[in-house]
Amino acid sequence: MTDSHGVVVRVPATSANLGPGFDSLGLALDLYDEVEAEISGSPGVRIAVEGQGAGELDEDEGHLIVRTMRATFDRMGFAQPDGVALRCRNRIPHARGLGSSSAAICAGILAARALARGRGAGDLPDAEVFALATELEGHPDNVAPCLAGGLTIAWTDQSGVASMVKLSPHEDVRPVVLIPDFRLSTEEARGLLPKDVPHSDAAANAGRAALLVAALTQRPEPDLLLAATEDRLHQRYREPAMPRTAELVRRLREAGVPAVVSGAGPTVLALTTRDTEDLIAPEVGNDWHIQPMNVDPLGAYVRFPETR
Numbered sequence: 001m002t003d004s005h006g007v008v009v010r011v012p013a014t015s016a017n018l019g020p021g022f023d024s025l026g027l028a029l030d031l032y033d034e035v036e037a038e039i040s041g042s043p044g045v046r047i048a049v050e051g052q053g054a055g056e057l058d059e060d061e062g063h064l065i066v067r068t069m070r071a072t073f074d075r076m077g078f079a080q081p082d083g084v085a086l087r088c089r090n091r092i093p094h095a096r097g098l099g100s101s102s103a104a105i106c107a108g109i110l111a112a113r114a115l116a117r118g119r120g121a122g123d124l125p126d127a128e129v130f131a132l133a134t135e136l137e138g139h140p141d142n143v144a145p146c147l148a149g150g151l152t153i154a155w156t157d158q159s160g161v162a163s164m165v166k167l168s169p170h171e172d173v174r175p176v177v178l179i180p181d182f183r184l185s186t187e188e189a190r191g192l193l194p195k196d197v198p199h200s201d202a203a204a205n206a207g208r209a210a211l212l213v214a215a216l217t218q219r220p221e222p223d224l225l226l227a228a229t230e231d232r233l234h235q236r237y238r239e240p241a242m243p244r245t246a247e248l249v250r251r252l253r254e255a256g257v258p259a260v261v262s263g264a265g266p267t268v269l270a271l272t273t274r275d276t277e278d279l280i281a282p283e284v285g286n287d288w289h290i291q292p293m294n295v296d297p298l299g300a301y302v303r304f305p306e307t308r
Contacts, residue, residue, distance in 0.1 A: 039083065
């Protein structure tokens with residue numbers, strides 16, 4: 001599909017929250033969607049989807065990547081092209097808490113920026129890419145690791161400006177995702193959260209989140225990781241929407257595995273080490289797919305077809 005005017009964007013899966021780091025902590029994982037995009041000489045939108053979402057996603061202007069590209073062209077002051085062509089190779093499961101929507105948004109922004117740059121448009125600096133991705137996604141905790149890779153801490157100030165810091169997890173940290181055969185929308189899961197929580201729960205989560213950053217980057221000891229992944233702010237409130245996820249998290253934690261809900265769920269993330277990774281399989285039924293992963297250190301990657 002692509003020619004010398006096309007661009008290829010690879011974006012990683014992500015896991016947000018990591019237990020106590022609600023709406024702030026995120027981790028990039030080495031599972032990728034790849035998008036080939038070009039401005040077409042013929043009017044209209046042409047989309048081919050392979051893998052996750054094939055036959056389910058919009059194949060017109062309603063596709064999330066196309067909508068994101070249009071928003072990016074507008075932000076850059078670039079005239080909207082009549083024709084856009086996409087080929088999406090999707091490996092990130094949809095509606096599972098692994099950042100598929102954030103990946104699509106990041107891919108759309110980066111593809112549009114590269115295409116517009118190649119046609120003489122003004123630039124969109126990386127900070128503005130992050131700001132636009134946060135605006136379109138709604139929260140920075142998934143888009144930050146998708147763009148930057150590694151472990152990220154993201155926050156939004158009182159004026160709504162999002163910022164992030166990237167850290168490198170310790171080499172002994174071994175993420176394992178447990179993907180179920182059912183889906184859950186982020187909107188449904190977020191709708192279960194209360195407006196207010198006890199001060200003691202907020203204080204406990206603040207301490208656990210700080211400990212988690214230290215454990216993931218400096219001392220990934222099983223006892224520290226288990227204590228550091230305790231959450232009181234969101235997981236228990238979301239249990240009615242995903243009781244099987246909540247039950248698996250409980251079983252794994254009782255077995256000594258630092259397990260949390262990945263993002264809004266229903267996937268479970270285990271932050272294991274050599275001492276705990278073998279404890280997972282006995283607690284997991286056949287309706288969960290166990291997938292060991294590595295932390296993606298680079299984040300979203302853009303290339304042009306000529307560099308293959």
